[in-house]
Amino acid sequence: MSVEFSKEKLQEVQRIIGFYPDGKQKSAVIPVLHLAQQEFGGWLSSDTMDYVASLLQLEPIEVYEVATFYSMYNLKPVGKYLFEVCQTGPCMLNGSDDIIKYIYDKLGIRPGETSGDGLFTLKTVECLGACGYAPMMQLGKNYREHLTKEKVDAIINECRQNAAAKN
Amino acid sequence: MGRKLLLDKAHIENIRLYDVYRREGGYRSVEKALKTMTPDAVTDEVKKSGLRGRGGAGFPTGMKWGFLAKPAGVPRYLVVNADESEPGTFKDRYLMEFIPHLLIEGMITSSYALGSNRSYIYIRGEYAWIVDILDQAIQEAKNNGWLGKNILGSGFDCEIYIQRGAGAYICGEETALLESLEGKRGNPRIKPPFPAVRGLWDCPTVVNNVETIAAVVPIINDGGEEYAKIGIGKSTGTKLISACGNIKKQGVYEIEMNISVEEFIYSDEYCGGIGNDRKLKACIPGGSSVPILPANLLLKTSKGENRMMTYESLADGGFASGSMMGSGGFIVLDDTQCVVRHTYTLARFYRHESCGQCSPCREGTGWMEKILLNIENGKGKMTDIDLLWDIQRKIEGNTICPLGDAAAWPVAAAIRHFRDEFEWHITNPDDAQRRNFGLANYAEPLKVVV
Numbered sequence: 001m002s003v004e005f006s007k008e009k010l011q012e013v014q015r016i017i018g019f020y021p022d023g024k025q026k027s028a029v030i031p032v033l034h035l036a037q038q039e040f041g042g043w044l045s046s047d048t049m050d051y052v053a054s055l056l057q058l059e060p061i062e063v064y065e066v067a068t069f070y071s072m073y074n075l076k077p078v079g080k081y082l083f084e085v086c087q088t089g090p091c092m093l094n095g096s097d098d099i100i101k102y103i104y105d106k107l108g109i110r111p112g113e114t115s116g117d118g119l120f121t122l123k124t125v126e127c128l129g130a131c132g133y134a135p136m137m138q139l140g141k142n143y144r145e146h147l148t149k150e151k152v153d154a155i156i157n158e159c160r161q162n163a164a165a166k167n
Numbered sequence: 168m169g170r171k172l173l174l175d176k177a178h179i180e181n182i183r184l185y186d187v188y189r190r191e192g193g194y195r196s197v198e199k200a201l202k203t204m205t206p207d208a209v210t211d212e213v214k215k216s217g218l219r220g221r222g223g224a225g226f227p228t229g230m231k232w233g234f235l236a237k238p239a240g241v242p243r244y245l246v247v248n249a250d251e252s253e254p255g256t257f258k259d260r261y262l263m264e265f266i267p268h269l270l271i272e273g274m275i276t277s278s279y280a281l282g283s284n285r286s287y288i289y290i291r292g293e294y295a296w297i298v299d300i301l302d303q304a305i306q307e308a309k310n311n312g313w314l315g316k317n318i319l320g321s322g323f324d325c326e327i328y329i330q331r332g333a334g335a336y337i338c339g340e341e342t343a344l345l346e347s348l349e350g351k352r353g354n355p356r357i358k359p360p361f362p363a364v365r366g367l368w369d370c371p372t373v374v375n376n377v378e379t380i381a382a383v384v385p386i387i388n389d390g391g392e393e394y395a396k397i398g399i400g401k402s403t404g405t406k407l408i409s410a411c412g413n414i415k416k417q418g419v420y421e422i423e424m425n426i427s428v429e430e431f432i433y434s435d436e437y438c439g440g441i442g443n444d445r446k447l448k449a450c451i452p453g454g455s456s457v458p459i460l461p462a463n464l465l466l467k468t469s470k471g472e473n474r475m476m477t478y479e480s481l482a483d484g485g486f487a488s489g490s491m492m493g494s495g496g497f498i499v500l501d502d503t504q505c506v507v508r509h510t511y512t513l514a515r516f517y518r519h520e521s522c523g524q525c526s527p528c529r530e531g532t533g534w535m536e537k538i539l540l541n542i543e544n545g546k547g548k549m550t551d552i553d554l555l556w557d558i559q560r561k562i563e564g565n566t567i568c569p570l571g572d573a574a575a576w577p578v579a580a581a582i583r584h585f586r587d588e589f590e591w592h593i594t595n596p597d598d599a600q601r602r603n604f605g606l607a608n609y610a611e612p613l614k615v616v617v
Contacts, residue, residue, distance in 0.1 A: 019328040021242070021285070024368060026350035030333050034292065062350075069352040070333035071519075072292045088254045089455055089512045090411045090498050126336070126516045127254040127455075128293045131496065132409055132417035141295040 003040060003051045013055060025056050029066050032056060033073060042082065043074035071125065079114040079121035081159040084138040087124045090131035099135045099147050100124065106156060119163055120156075168436065169423040170397065172385040172405050173378070177265045183300065185307035188268040194313055196276045196387035201321040204387075209280035213383060215391030217403035222248055222339070222376030223454060223494040225478050234363040235281055236371040244372040245283040247274060247380050248344060249290040252336040254455035254516060255496025258407035259377035261419040263290075263297050267304040273380040274327055275313055276387055281373055284324045288377075289344050292333040301329055336520035340568045341374040343522065354524045355568035378407050398424035402477035406495055408437075412450075413501035415439035428452070428474045428481075429466045432499065445501035448606055449585070452481055453493025455513050456573035458580030459506070460490050462606075486580065502606045506588050507599075510581040511539040517574035525566040531558050532574050539578075542589060545596025552589050556582055 005013065013032055020027045032052050033044065040048050044067050053063040067073045074082075083103060087096050100111070103122055107115050111124040130136040133145035137155075144155060181187045188194075200209050214229030235243060247270070251259040263270055270288070278286045290298060305327050308314050316324045330348050332338050338347045342356035345367050366372025382404060386394045395403045402424040411417045414432065416439040422431065431437045432447065441447050447462045466474055469488035474480050478492045500509060518532035538555055541547050559575035566572070582589060592599040 019330070021368070024349070027330070027348060029350040030292075030347065031331055034331060034333065065352055066350065069522075070292070070335050072334035087512065088516045089451075089509050090255050092509065092512045093412045093498070093500065093504060125334075126519045127252060129251050129257045129260050129291065131255050131257050131411035131498070132419070133257075134411065138293055143296075 003045070003047045005035075005039060005055075009035060009039060017056075026058060026062065028056055029058065029063060030070070033063070033067055037073060042078050042080075043076060077114075078123075080119050080163060081139065082121045082123060083155075084123045084125045084128070086126070086128050086130065086134070086136055086138075088127040090127070091134040091136065094134035096135040099137075099149075099152060102149050102152055106152065119159065169421070169426065170405065171421045172394075172397075173262065173269065173381050173407065174266070174419070174421045177262075182266055183268075183304070185268060185304070185311060188266070189311070192388075193268050194272050194275075194308075196272060196384045197279075197313060198319065200276045200279050200387055201319045201323060206280045206282060209276065209387060212386055212391040213280070216382075216386040216394040217391075217398075217401060218379065218382055218386060218394070219401070219403075219478065220376055221378035221382070221406065221495070223253065223456070225492060228375065228379055231363070231375070232281060232373060234361065235373055236364045237282065238371070242284065242370050243282050244367045244370055245274065245278045245281050245286040245380075246341075246344065246348065246367060246372055246374045247286070247288045247377055248339060248341065248374050249288050249294070249377045250332055250336075250339040250344060251294075251377070251494075252291055252339050252520075253494045253496055254513065255411055255451060255498040256409055256454050256494040257411075258409040258419050258495055260294060260297065261409070262377055262381055262407065263294075263301060267297075267300050268308070269381045269384060270301070270377055271304050271308050271313075271327065273383045275308070275318070275325055277373075277375070277380050277383050278325045278327075279321075279323055283373075284326070286325065286327050287348060287367075288327065288329045289338070289348055290329060290331055291338075292331045295331070298329055298331055305329070335522075336516075337522045337568070337570055340570065343568065344374060345372065352522070354522050355570075357567055399475060399477050400479055402479060402492075406476070406492070408476070408495040408497050410438050410497040410499070412497075412499035413442045413445065413504065414499045415442050422476055424475075424477045426476050427466075428476055431476055431497075438497075438499070441499065441501050443501070445503060446606060447499065448502045448504060449500045449506060451490070451496070451498040451577070453491045454496035455498065455516065456569075456576055457491040457493040458486055458489070458576055459500075459510075459584065460488075460580075461584045464488050464584070465490075486576070486583075490580070503603055505543075505603055506581055506585040507539065507543050507592050510577060511536070511543050513577045514539050514574070517570065521570060521574070525571065527562045527565040528571040528574060531562040531571075534558050535574070535578055542592050543599075545592070545600055547589075547593040547596075549590070549593055551593070552582060552586065 049063045053060045114121040135147045136145045218228045219225040337343045338353040343353040347353045362372040468483040514536040518536045523529045559578045562571045563575040588604045
């Protein structure tokens with residue numbers, strides 16, 4: 001896939017740059033990296049990061065050092081559906097360890113691994129601020145909360161159906 | 168029922184929408200401030216209210232505003248800290264999700280007081296759907312003349328922008344947040360200079376928590392003195408508490424700071440007691456960084472007085488027998504929970520979130536995680552407990568920002584109050600894999616090891 005935003009996304013980049021005073025477009029690097037990750041396959045290749053650097057008139061290293069610092073940026077390819085399961089204290093008290101193990105039992109993937117069909121990646125994350133609705137995972141833009149084995153089954157089915165519908 | 172100043176209208180249908188929010192009395196504080204008050208008069212009301220920073224530090228908000236430098240011709244900024252990431256804390260999310268205009272209203276009034284024409288909300292990247300909710304609220308406020316140029320004919324201009332983070336607890340620390348907002352790694356800055364003098368893009372900046380800025384709305388509407396009448400002593404007003412762990416009713420509660428911890432845990436108005444009718448073992452009352460307390464020290468202070476949900480009472484006894492109000496992230500552990508395992512997950516969290524700038528924190532958090540995992544897995548040695556104690560002491564106070572302290576305190580408090588449980592894990596490694604230590608040794612008053 002070629003690394004270039006569509007016209008609409010380029011307008012979005014300009015809108016973001018407008019959030020900051022003149023000459024401070026470096027501030028746009030974090031939101032623009034979010035946009036790039038969403039547009040270019042769910043992860044940031046070095047080509048993608050170089051492209052973002054050129055858009056914001058930054059040195060590539062200024063983008064790399066940001067991309068490697070923040071945990072939401074994926075620096076390796078991930079599956080179509082990324083299960084980000086919280087494992088910090090309050091989620092642990094409510095059984096997040098069992099959820100992580102259940103995902104392994106169902107999909108055969110450990111944290112950091114992607115299923116053979118390329119559909120699912122499991123990533124363990126630290127506190128996402130859903131402690132009262134634990135255990136939980138982030139899937140795309142939204143949180144899936146009060147997880148049970150049954151809910152995990154339903155989420156996996158939902159993803160498989162969505163993937164099949166798109167093919 | 169306690170009074171609610173922030174969430175009193177959060178349950179009203181469609182309160183997220185401008186028309187409903189306005190009909191319910193929204194944006195009155197902006198009208199009052201811009202039409203009848205000077206910026207300094209707004210700051211004075213906040214000073215009178217006794218409001219303290221709701222993000223965790225509890226620093227008096229009016230005083231923080233008073234420190235803001237105002238050199239001529241230099242822009243000033245208000246930045247709202249919505250990077251809520253302290254384990255156990257999910258109150259700001261609730262406020263932004265259900266009553267977003269309250270934050271926008273508080274920001275406009277506060278921006279007027281501070282002279283900020285361009286104010287930012289720095290929100291944690293994972294709260295992606297809340298960005299849409301806030302975006303809509305900002306757009307509605309703008310369409311109705313509450314943002315933009317010459318608001319209400321006052322001559323005051325203000326715009327609000329949202330900046331999404333990308334996953335980093337450290338960006339909740341105000342100088343790391345500013346670095347991140349400038350498009351850099353979230354490495355905290357050495358203070359001084361403080362943000363009030365040199366903050367965002369080297370300009371004078373106030374960074375305040377979401378709940379703090381929301382509280383400015385009732386303070387301006389009803390006056391600082393009215394606000395200060397609620398609560399006990401220097402704990403004025405209401406506080407949002409996000410309660411989680413092994414309780415019957417997890418969720419976000421707004422409390423007047425005059426109820427006891429016991430009432431908060433056991434009354435049906437709040438947590439409703441311990442889940443599955445188990446026994447209370449321990450609690451971290453103010454987010455994962457603050458000291459964990461065993462049941463007996465949680466409900467009563469070491470002097471035998473009822474412990475109250477106030478800054479002062481929660482801290483009563485210092486770290487020897489007290490804790491802190493912190494961010495209001497209230498984590499409850501029942502008697503089936505393992506303090507060693509729980510502390511291990513927190514140590515892992517801090518290792519993951521250390522920015523790596525200061526060696527005591529970067530190295531020490533990794534050591535603590537590994538040692539705790541060994542103990543948890545039945546591979547610990549008795550000397551490990553003293554080693555853990557030694558490491559946490561060498562982190563505390565030796566780092567640029569408070570993340571070092573935040574990582575050290577949970578480990579210190581767990582050893583201080585639950586040393587028996589650590590020792591049991593080490594002397595009974597097989598047992599520890601199969602069953603829990605439970606409450607056994609805590610029926611008697613604890614000997615406090617400092």
